[in-house]
Amino acid sequence: MQCWNCHTDFAPGTLLCPRCGKVQPPAVGATLFDAFGLAPRVDVDIPELEQAYRERSLQVHPDRYTTAQARERRFALEQSTLLNDAYRTLKDRAARAFYVLKLHGLDLSREDLGTQKDMPLDFLEEVMQLREALDGHREKGALEAALHMAGDVSVRRSTALAEAEAALRQLLAHPGQDAARTEASHALARVRYFTRFLEEVDAMEEEALEG
Amino acid sequence: MSGLLQIHDPLKPKGQVVGIDLGTTNSLVAAVVHGTPRCLPVDEAGSPLLPSVVHYAADGGVTVGARARALAAEFPTSTLASVKRFLGKGRADAETRKLGAYRFADGVGDVVRFEVAGGTPVTPIEVSAEILRTLKRRAEAFFSSKVEQAVITVPAYFDDAQRQATKDAGRLAGLEVLRLLNEPTAAALAYGLDKGSQGTFAVYDLGGGTFDVSILSLVDGVFQVKSTCGNSALGGDDFDRAIAEQVLAARGLQAPTPAQVTAILAAARAAKETLTTAETTTLRVDGHHMEISRAQLETWIAPWVEKTGPVCRRALKDAGLSAAQLDGVILVGGATRVPAVRRYVQQVFGRAPLGDIDPDQVVALGAAVQADLLTNAQRQDEVLLLDVIPLSLGLETMGGVVEKLIPRNTTIPAAAAQVFTTFQDGQTAIDIHVVQGERELVADCRSLARFRLSGLPSLAAGMTRVEVRFEVNADGLLSVSAREQATGAVQSISVKPTHGLTDEQVEQMLLDSIEHAEHDIHARMLVEQRVEAQRILADAAKQLRENGDLLDATQRRTLEEAMALVQRLAGEEDADALREAIAALDEMAKPFIELVMNRAMTAALAGHSVEQA
Numbered sequence: 001m002q003c004w005n006c007h008t009d010f011a012p013g014t015l016l017c018p019r020c021g022k023v024q025p026p027a028v029g030a031t032l033f034d035a036f037g038l039a040p041r042v043d044v045d046i047p048e049l050e051q052a053y054r055e056r057s058l059q060v061h062p063d064r065y066t067t068a069q070a071r072e073r074r075f076a077l078e079q080s081t082l083l084n085d086a087y088r089t090l091k092d093r094a095a096r097a098f099y100v101l102k103l104h105g106l107d108l109s110r111e112d113l114g115t116q117k118d119m120p121l122d123f124l125e126e127v128m129q130l131r132e133a134l135d136g137h138r139e140k141g142a143l144e145a146a147l148h149m150a151g152d153v154s155v156r157r158s159t160a161l162a163e164a165e166a167a168l169r170q171l172l173a174h175p176g177q178d179a180a181r182t183e184a185s186h187a188l189a190r191v192r193y194f195t196r197f198l199e200e201v202d203a204m205e206e207e208a209l210e211g
Numbered sequence: 212m213s214g215l216l217q218i219h220d221p222l223k224p225k226g227q228v229v230g231i232d233l234g235t236t237n238s239l240v241a242a243v244v245h246g247t248p249r250c251l252p253v254d255e256a257g258s259p260l261l262p263s264v265v266h267y268a269a270d271g272g273v274t275v276g277a278r279a280r281a282l283a284a285e286f287p288t289s290t291l292a293s294v295k296r297f298l299g300k301g302r303a304d305a306e307t308r309k310l311g312a313y314r315f316a317d318g319v320g321d322v323v324r325f326e327v328a329g330g331t332p333v334t335p336i337e338v339s340a341e342i343l344r345t346l347k348r349r350a351e352a353f354f355s356s357k358v359e360q361a362v363i364t365v366p367a368y369f370d371d372a373q374r375q376a377t378k379d380a381g382r383l384a385g386l387e388v389l390r391l392l393n394e395p396t397a398a399a400l401a402y403g404l405d406k407g408s409q410g411t412f413a414v415y416d417l418g419g420g421t422f423d424v425s426i427l428s429l430v431d432g433v434f435q436v437k438s439t440c441g442n443s444a445l446g447g448d449d450f451d452r453a454i455a456e457q458v459l460a461a462r463g464l465q466a467p468t469p470a471q472v473t474a475i476l477a478a479a480r481a482a483k484e485t486l487t488t489a490e491t492t493t494l495r496v497d498g499h500h501m502e503i504s505r506a507q508l509e510t511w512i513a514p515w516v517e518k519t520g521p522v523c524r525r526a527l528k529d530a531g532l533s534a535a536q537l538d539g540v541i542l543v544g545g546a547t548r549v550p551a552v553r554r555y556v557q558q559v560f561g562r563a564p565l566g567d568i569d570p571d572q573v574v575a576l577g578a579a580v581q582a583d584l585l586t587n588a589q590r591q592d593e594v595l596l597l598d599v600i601p602l603s604l605g606l607e608t609m610g611g612v613v614e615k616l617i618p619r620n621t622t623i624p625a626a627a628a629q630v631f632t633t634f635q636d637g638q639t640a641i642d643i644h645v646v647q648g649e650r651e652l653v654a655d656c657r658s659l660a661r662f663r664l665s666g667l668p669s670l671a672a673g674m675t676r677v678e679v680r681f682e683v684n685a686d687g688l689l690s691v692s693a694r695e696q697a698t699g700a701v702q703s704i705s706v707k708p709t710h711g712l713t714d715e716q717v718e719q720m721l722l723d724s725i726e727h728a729e730h731d732i733h734a735r736m737l738v739e740q741r742v743e744a745q746r747i748l749a750d751a752a753k754q755l756r757e758n759g760d761l762l763d764a765t766q767r768r769t770l771e772e773a774m775a776l777v778q779r780l781a782g783e784e785d786a787d788a789l790r791e792a793i794a795a796l797d798e799m800a801k802p803f804i805e806l807v808m809n810r811a812m813t814a815a816l817a818g819h820s821v822e823q824a
Contacts, residue, residue: 050430054432054435057433057595057597058433063584063595063596067586081626084623084624085626088621206525
C-alpha cells in the first residue's frame with residue numbers, strides 16, 4: 001500500500017504512514033484481524049489485544065483529528081470504526097470463532113440460515129425439549145429451575161465452542177479442508193442455539209429482578 | 212438527522228471554548244483558565260449555578276435563572292423548569308402526564324410544546340436555547356470576548372432524539388457544539404485527571420430528572436467506558452413529586468390548581484434539601500403546615516431510590532465486572548446529597564463513594580476539560596475518551612419485530628449495514644423505520660426516524676438490493692446512507708425525525724430568533740429614546756415657562772417646532788429618527804440654556820434667586 005500524501009510504501013495493517021505520519025484509509029477488503037495487524041487465528045491473548053486497542057485508538061480516534069483536513073478526518077473515522085468493530089469481535093471467544101468461519105465462506109451470524117437442515121435430528125429434538133422445559137419454568141415463574149438449566153447449558157456451550165475452535169485451528173492450518181469446515185459450522189450452530197437459550201434465561205432473570 | 216454521513220469543516224478553534232452542563236435543575240458553564248478547569252460565575256452574586264428556569268412574559272420578554280424561578284409562583288404555566296425532561300420527547304410521552312403545572316399545546320409534528328404567555332407556544336429546544344444563550348453571554352462577559360464553541364453534556368442514557376434536540380438547542384443559541392459528552396464520562400474525566408490515577412470506576416449520576424450509571428476504566432491515557440446504563444426519566448424531581456403527593460393527599464386536594472402544584476413542589480424541594488442535614492422540618496405552603504421527618508421522607512422516596520439498584524447491577528454485568536473489582540465509585544448530581552441515596556450506593560457497591568469534587572460542578576468541569584482537549588493542540592496527547600452508545604439501534608422488520616444492528620455499549624464511532632430488498636414486483640421504494648431500545652417489539656422501543664428510499668429501479672420482487680449503512684459518530688448521533696447495489700448509486704433519503712425538528716425547522720427557528728433578537732435590540736432602543744425624549748421635553752417646557760421671555764418670537768417658535776418634532780417621533784417606531792431629533796433639540800436649546808444660566812448668575816450676584824422672578 002502507498003501513502004496518499006508522500007507516496008511511501010507501507011505494510012498492510014499500518015495505520016499511520018511510517019514516513020509522514022498521516023493517517024491512512026483501511027485497505028479495501030480489510031478484515032477485522034487486519035485492523036490489529038494480525039493473521040487470522042483462533043486464539044488471542046486478551047491483555048495484548050486490549051493494549052493494542054488502546055495504542056491504536058490513540059493513533060486513529062477522530063478526537064485526534066479535529067483540526068485536520070477533511071480527508072484525514074474521514075480516514076480517522078473509518079479506521080476508528082473498523083478498529084472498534086474488530087475489538088468487539090476479537091475479544092469475545094464465540095464472536096471470534098464465528099468470524100474465522102465467516103472468513104472461510106460460512107456466515108452463521110444471520111438468523112435466517114438454512115443450516116437448520118444440516119443439523120442432526122437428535123440435536124434439534126434435544127433443543128426442542130430444552131425449549132419446552134424452559135417455557136414450562138417461565139410459566140410457573142420457576143426462576144431457580146431455569147437458572148439450574150442455564151448452568152448445564154452453559155457447560156455444553158463451552159464444550160461446543162472448544163470443539164469448534166479445534167476444527168477451526170485445523171482449517172486455518174490446512175485451508176480447503178471441507179471436513180474441518182463442516183465440523184466447525186455444526187459446532188458453532190450448537191453454540192448459537194445454546195447462546196439463545198442462555199439469553200432467554202437471562203431475560204427471565206432480569207424481569208424477575210426488576211419486578 | 213442527516214441523510215448522508217457528513218464530514219464537516221475542520222474545527223477551527225475560535226477564541227475561548229467552554230464546557231456546559233445543561234442540567235435539569237441547574238446549568239453551569241466552565242472553562243480551563245490558566246490550566247485549571249473552573250466554573251464561571253453566572254449571576255451578580257458570583258454563583259456558578261444558573262437555575263434551569265425560563266419565564267415568558269406577556270410582552271414577549273424572556274427571563275432566565277433565579278429571577279425566573281422567583282416568578283414561578285405567580286406565573287406557574289409560563290415559568291418553565293426541568294424542561295430537559297421533555298427534550299426529544301413527543302406530545303404523547305408519559306412525561307407530559309406527570310404531576311406538574313404546564314399546559315401543552317398541539318401543533319405540527321409530534322413535539323412537546325408549552326403554552327406560555329407572549330403568544331407562540333415554545334418547544335423544549337427553544338427553552339433550552341434560552342438557557343444556553345444566557346450561559347454564553349455570561350461566559351463572554353467573564354472573558355470579554357466572544358464564546359462560540361462549547362462541549363455540552365447529556366445524560367449517557369439519552370437516546371438519539373434527545374441528543375439531537377440538545378445539539379439543536381446549542382445551534383439555536385449560537386453555539387457550535389464541539390461534542391456532546393456523556394455526563395458520567397465528563398465527571399470521570401474531572402476526577403480521573405484530578406487524581407491522576409489509573410483504575411476502574413463507577414459513576415453514579417442522579418440529577419434532577421435523569422439517572423445514569425457508567426463503568427469506566429482509565430489505563431495508559433485511554434479513558435474507556437465499559438458500559439453505561441440508566442433511566443432518563445428518574446431523578447430528584449421524582450423525590451419532590453413523592454413528597455408533594457403526600458402533601459396533596461394529607462390535605463385532600465384532588466384537583467390542585469397549577470399555582471398550588473407549583474407552590475407545593477417548591478415547598479417539597481425545600482423540605483427535601485433541609486432534611487439532608489436536619490432530622491425534621493416543617494413544610495409550609497398556602498398557610499398550611501406539615502411536620503416531616505427524615506424517616507418519613509426516606510419511606511416516601513425509597514421506591515425511587517431502589518429503582519437505581521437494578522440499573523447498577525446491569526451496568527456491572529454489561530461491563531463484565533463485579534462491584535468488588537472497582538477502584539472507586541463517584542457520585543454526581545445534586546440528588547446524591549440525600550443521605551438515603553448515599554447509603555444505598557454504599558450498599559449496592561460495597562464501598563463508600565467519592566464525592567470530594569462538588570457534585571453540582573463536576574460535570575461542567577469535565578466538559579471544560581474535554582473542550583480544551585479537543586481544541587488545544589498542546590494537550591492532544593493527554594487523554595483519549597472512548598465512549599459508547601447506550602441503547603441498541605435497530606430496524607423494524609416483518610411483524611413489528613426489531614432487528615438490532617448496533618448493540619448497546621458498542622464503542623463509538625461504530626457502523627453497521629443491512630441489505631434491504633423489495634417484496635413486490637416493480638416496487639421502487641422501501642420504507643425504513645429506525646428504533647432505539649432493548650425490547651423485541653418495535654412498539655416497545657423509541658422511534659427515532661422513518662426513511663423512504665425511493666427511485667429504486669423497477670425490478671421483480673427480491674431483485675433490488677439496497678445496502679443501508681448506519682454510522683454513529685463520536686457524539687452518539689446516528690446518520691444514515693444508502694447505496695443501491697446494482698447501480699452503485701447513492702439514494703436520496705427524506706428524513707422525518709419522529710420526535711424532533713427537522714433541520715429545516717431548526718434553521719427557520721434560528722432565522723426567526725435572529726430577527727427576533729434584532730427586533731428586541733430595536734425595541735429596547737426605542738424605549739430608551741422615548742424616555743430620553745420625555746425628559747428633554749419636560750425640561751424644555753419648564754424653561755420656556757420660567758424663562759421664555761429671554762427668547763424672541765422667532766427663536767421661541769423654532770424651539771417649539773423642534774420640541775413638537777420630538778413629541779411626534781416619540782409616538783412613532785423609528786428609534787433612529789427620534790434620537791436624531793432629540794440631538795437636534797438639545798443642540799438648538801444650548802444658546803437658550805446659556806441665557807438662562809447667565810440670568811441665574813446675574814440674579815445670584817445681585818442677591819436674588821431666579822425662582823422669585
